[in-house]
Amino acid sequence: MRDDVAFDSVDVAILRILQSDGRIANKDLAAAVGVAPSTCLDRVARLRRAGVITGYLAEVDAASMGRTVDALLAVQVQPHSRGVVDPFVAHVLALPETRAVHHVTGVDDFIVHVSCGSTRDLQRLVLDEFTTRPEVGRVQTHLIFGSWRGGPLLPYPS
Amino acid sequence: MRDDVAFDSVDVAILRILQSDGRIANKDLAAAVGVAPSTCLDRVARLRRAGVITGYLAEVDAASMGRTVDALLAVQVQPHSRGVVDPFVAHVLALPETRAVHHVTGVDDFIVHVSCGSTRDLQRLVLDEFTTRPEVGRVQTHLIFGSWRGGPLLPYPS
DNA sequence: TGTGAAATGCCCGGCCC
């Protein structure tokens, strides 16, 4: 990012491991990538400072949080101007059900990923928080049967 | 998950903080939620064992990895049977550009989030890895202008 | 919840490429 330096094989190995285990001990990470612990610590700190690693976070099981119904909402917004788009995004991000918002090209303007407790909660969410808003046109609800995460993000082309 | 025990305010506070800083020192986490470090450590281990916390991971800046073009691909698959769906998902998950796959209801069967290096790479990806496959029907490409993540996942209803 | 031993993180030096 700030440092547009190329990554060597050690950096790539570090990035791969840290994306699947963000809490691995530096000692173990160093052993896994084949450098001394002090060197490994320096590499990780460098990647962090350069903005390549943006943060660390715990992943939480949605079902444990009472979220059994996931959906993608395809939303049309009118007019498609900044004065309307920015408040809409802010409103959606403030909802406790919102997992992610994507501003996209195509017939629909936004794809919103939400997690609800039931289909009834989902219905309430769509009716009370989306279709009631004046800037919101059509809302198409796509229930999610299942989701999978891709592999770690590595330098492109791989 | 396995332990369907209710969360108290300390658990919720822990889960909120860990979802934005997965590498916080146990000592600091304990101070932030207002319990002794030993107690806090036990709480976190309990949440981990119960399957509420599923893991920890580092977040990586997509631009640093050379991914400047994100898109959502809406894919129709025929026939919509397990014998076709499972290999399709496996194929998509094996692509280095794939960030996430959602199996959804509606006109389209899958929404695939991909990160490419350029629009040219995106074109290649769609043509070589999706539309060439016999089970894949229409593929609609929605470029992503911008994305936002929702807040931490907390017990529902909040 | 508080304490203590073991382990870890991390700053420091010198060294080699």
Place this chain on the structure above:
DNA sequence: GGGCCGGGCATTTCACA
């Protein structure tokens, strides 16, 4: 000279009472 390696101390973790 920039990055890599090993030593030493402060900090943290984690089992125990």
